[in-house]
Amino acid sequence: MLKIWGRTNSVNVKKVLWCAEELGLSYERVDAGGPFGVVDEPTYRALNPNGLVPVIEDDGLVLWESNVIVRYLAAKHGAVHLYPAGAAERARLEMWMDWVASSIMEPYRQLFWNTVRLAPERRDHAAAEKGLQDLRGLLAIADRALSKQPFLSGEALGVADIPLGCVAYSWFNMPIERPDLPHLQAWYQSLTGRPAYQKSVMIPLT
Template structure:
């Protein structure tokens, strides 16, 4: 097994892959790439991902990009004894949360995260943050209701479906925003996630 992961260490999408690789106990080489690290505009990298985006993994002869696809690949190939859910009905019931995060949560959370974490203080659009935060709370009601019925989005046990949302909400609950919804079950869930051995080692890198 020879796995290489490309991506800057403060990218949420790269965090997904690095955290999962650690959860699976994989040995891998991590090559910082993107933004200040460069690399992504080189001919060698573009041969791996013609989009010039991160993350990218190379596992032997297999090269993959798109973070959610990488999550599914690593789980199926290396997680059969741990995070892989064999029953397809249960697996897809769990994995819908990966796509829900990408299509529904991320576009709204991204406005909050960009302005309060990535953007310089004098350039922040706080009006946009307020609108997005209010919308995000309503969206998160859906996950909070699910977690009232089971401890993880993946089901009874932690799984790959928990990874994308956990990385975002770890920041969400630390940000200085006004909240109106009491997401009791989400808060309990994120604390269970934060207690995992590898989580904060990856998620705290900004």
């Protein structure tokens, strides 16, 4: 059985759990990271030398890096509705996944940690404000793309939507002032109607 290591409140773990739920996979999840520890234990470092979550074990294969895991699961299970077979079409979807990793995650981390995760006395309000301003501009890029199609993946949900979809839940539920991005909002609302998203992503922010 597929084994997923990671705590449920991690955005990167949520990607893998959401994908697994969309695919209807049976899996075992093991708490790791944050208050659960585990990630510094030698047995875990043998799986992921970075000491981060998520990690999966699947039929003897060990993988880390959440976007890679999402693509692997979709490809292994022949989910062409999520991850098409053609090289060009795959690259178009992977482009959005990597954009989230390279451009969105650092300002998101600064905003989220200094708005939600850290105790009030430890928060860096300047860092939170910079993260917010950076995300406003970046999410406008996604909003423009979504003005032309209902999903980042095209006409239907695909792997391109999973990384930003996990961030979007926090974005729309943090106590912050959000710009009017109507296409992003409509896309997010469509995600909230999916049972797999509700189960894996829509949990209390901590």
